[in-house]
Amino acid sequence: MMQDDLPKRCGKNKDGYRGESIDPDNILGQLEDQSKAKSWKTEHLRFGNTSRESLLFLESRDTHHQKRVLISGGIHGDEPATTAAIAQLILNAELPGAISYYVFPCLNPTGMRRGARENAEGSDLNRDYFKKQTNEVQTHLHKLEALPRFDLALHLHEDWEAAGFYLYELSKENTPAIYGRRILDQVGKVCPIELAEMIEGMPADRGLIHPRHRYLDRDDWPEAFHMMRHKTDHCLTLEAPSDFELNIRVKALITAVQTAIRIL
Ligand SMILES: [Zn+2]
Incomplete structure (x- = not known):
């Protein structure tokens, strides 16, 4: 499909409009109730005093196969x-089979209830994985310590400024990107790809950002840096463009996740 035939931007963010919000408690409640019947194990990781201050964690282990995938989302509440x-x-059982999954569907529930990027205290959780000052990140890291290494970590995001979908692929120093182009080829069938040559200050090749060197050399670590240092050799940060309808962004992210796991 040509980019011309794909869904168009909404132009929503012009007037300070911040997009559709979802009710995270409703979605996470459904996920908790209904996933058990599909043999997922669920757990609430408390990070505060009330039961609303907890991170939902889901796990589905495939004992016959060794591949392990981590999936996280909702670290930015908007x-x-x-x-x-x-x-x-x-x-909808749309994850490829014969894989063990470890899933954090919403790492910032207090932000998502307000439709805000930061948590209730105003911290950007995805800059806290080096200093580890927030309760949410400390709770997340505590759980991660108890989990094995992953063959692949997938972090789901959206970008308000992007004209299309893009991704960051992190791999061991001086190793090539092996997922990015194939994922973008598939996502490009349902959502335009960001074609800017610079994205967030980094050189991009038709939606693919593949930093090779010294990217851990800063102290405002996003979640992906912690994963690369401690939990995996391969990490993808998937960025859907917020200025498209919610169903398009969801479809783009689902396509990216499924394609990445099929390559694995
Ligand atoms: Zn984000």
């Missing part, structure tokens, strides 16, 4: 397509 995509992947 990126509802990420949690919605993860819920759909699990509830």
Whole structure:
């Protein structure tokens, strides 16, 4: 399909409009109730005093196969397509089989309830994985310590400024990107790809950002840096463009996740 035939931008963010919000408690409640019947194990990881202050964690182990995949979303509360995509992947059984999955569908529930990027205290959780000052990140890291290494980590995001979908592929120093182009080829059938040559200050090749060197050399680590240092050799940060309808962003993220796992 040509980019011309694909869905168009909404132009929503012009007037300070911040997009559709979803009710994370409703979606996460459904996920918790209905995933058990599909042999997922669920757990609430408390990060505060009330039961609303907890991170939902889901796990589905395939004992016959060794491949392990981590999936996370909702670390920025104004990126509802990420949690919605993860819920759909699990509830509609759209994740490829014969893999063990470890899933954090919403790492920032207090932000998502308000439709805000930051948590209730105003912290950007995805800059806290080096300093580890927030309760949410400490709780997330505590759980990660108890989990094995992953063959692949997938982090779902949205970007308000992007004209199309793009992704960051992190791999071991001086190793090639092996997922990015194939994922973008598939996502490009349902959502335009961001074609800017620079994205967030980094050189991009038709939606693919593949930083090779010294990217851990800063102290505002996103989740992906922690994963690369401690939990995996391969990490993809998937960025859906917020200025498209929610169902398009969800479809784009689902396509990216499914394609990445099939390559694995
Ligand atoms: Zn984000």
